Amino acid sequence: MAKKDKKDVARANYPKLYDHDPLADVDDDMKSKVSELETYIMKNCLWQFNSRGWDRRKQNAGILGKTTQLLVGEEVDTSTPLDKCYWVDAVLLARNFRERCAWLSGLGADEIRSVLAKLHARIDWLTIDGSLNEELTVQNY
């Protein structure tokens, strides 16, 4: 693999997406579904906690994006090593979600997308935009 020497220092200036908890304005049913999925991630996964905010943004989007595609039966791009790495975490997540959350099988594709979009927003809030971690914007690894 080719070696890249140039450091992208601008990466630390990633934009904020949320200024409040995205679950604050959803109904109880959605809140309960998202909370169940969120609890599984926070207890069992590590990918959402990379050390820098810009990495967390990419991790959350990559893995939860692919998890959504798997849950609704869409084809998933695994053409690059990074995509494949997101995909393996997504496969495990989708399997565990299906195993633990029977209600998922009763939802249509659009409903699943809607729940997973809220979950993505919530994980972004917990790990990036609402996070109290002061090291997320350090420029270097």
Place this chain on the structure above:
Amino acid sequence: MPYHEFEVSKCIPERKMHAVVKGPGEDLTDALPKGYLNTIPGTISERGCAYCGAKHVIGTPMKDVIHLSHGPVGCTYDTWQTKRYISDNNNFQLKYTFASDVKEKHIVFGAEKLLKQNILEAFDAFPDIKRMTIYQTCATALIGDDIGAIAEEVMTERPEVDIFVCNSPGFGGPSQSGGHHKINIAWLNQKVGTVEPEITSDYVINYVGEYNIQGDQEVMLDYFKRMGIQVLSTFTGNGTYDSLRGMHRAHLNVLECARSAEYICDELRARYGIPRLDIDGFGHKALGDSLRKIGLFFGIEDRAEAIIAEETARWKPELDWYKERLQGKKVCLWPGGSKLWHWAHAIQEEMGVKVVSVYTKFGHQGDMEKGVSRCGEGALAIDDPNELENQEALLTLKPDVIFTGKRPGEVAKKMRVPYLNAHAYHNGPYKGFEGWVRFARDIYNAVYSPMHQLSAIDISKDDYAIDKGFVTRRMLSDATLSEEAKASPITGYTGPFDPISGLRGKTYPVFERRAATEAAE
């Protein structure tokens, strides 16, 4: 914000921001202790220094290397043999430690000449070893010794040797974590890409952040080899110097301890495009999922599933035997860094214990995010605690057992709280399906030790019971169990005393390489 103020630290108000209690319904945006900050003067921190983090934690587990500290002999001595990162070359790196033995006169006149003499003497004393790491210390950093120049000089004079210079003096960071960072980046900048490794498999990984504590790495390598995966290097437990120079050729970095080694993974991803996959080698579910993920990445998940099925069938019943007897036992999970999140959820789910507190000596807020997420409501999370705070927490929380290092562990024992060594283990390895049962066995033995019960008797008093005989662990642990549970034919861990030496001579299946198969077709 549910910050927790220790009574003993009221005179140090800054400490209040370093401890939180996870309250009902709260999440990470409500509660997170400060972390990785300079130690507050007067708190008597238990942290190690940046030199210790670089040398003792990360550098020294490399097995075929002369590890030489350029500084006073005390720096080397105090970071020698206290952590059991064994190796399959007769533990060379544990048996020998080297120091340039800097004294006052060298501080005045310089110690570069002394260093060169020491390097040559060390290579001459061990002619089979051609690799060396040199660690900067506070004293030699302050006098400005140019270790890099001396190393270059020696490498020019002796082209067969290679030397790595780690410039991480003790003052180079708030804690040992500063040293982890420095040695990660220094290794990447100086050494990665300087050796082209031989690739023998279609599936090639670096196993990163693994230090072979009592054989952990060898247990995990056994699984990888059974899957036909080539482990190009291990950073750094039981790893060789030259294999780590070839890290740039791996297809995947499998990261275990993110606290100590995520930096090199992140930079390998940024510079060479190698993805980082975080795994957990502790706990049956987490380990199974980790093997599945690696298998999926390479398209060989069936091989992972075969291992998981075999290992689970062998070890899960024994793990469950302990779980039944450890239900609800309160644990203070007080390791150095990563184990607070590696273990917090897995021990609760798979061993039935309850984590009432987590702490980290040198962790960052990221470690606390993982740890606080993985423990339950009411858990006390503490950053960089001191001994008085530890004692107050033990008196308040009344844990049944504590997992920590040997310094706070000995204090806990004197307070009659059984202690297990979270850094070097008691009877490890703890990784792997079998290792996890060994950990459960050690917890069980700690909690139900008859000696521990006896130690509560104050024999200086006349009123202790003399009509009770010696009790066994089983009498204590099974007292409240059902008759059915008591009648179980399982009696706990049945593995060998040493599960590692057998792995060293083991042969593995040879999988045909994809390239060869495609050529044949």
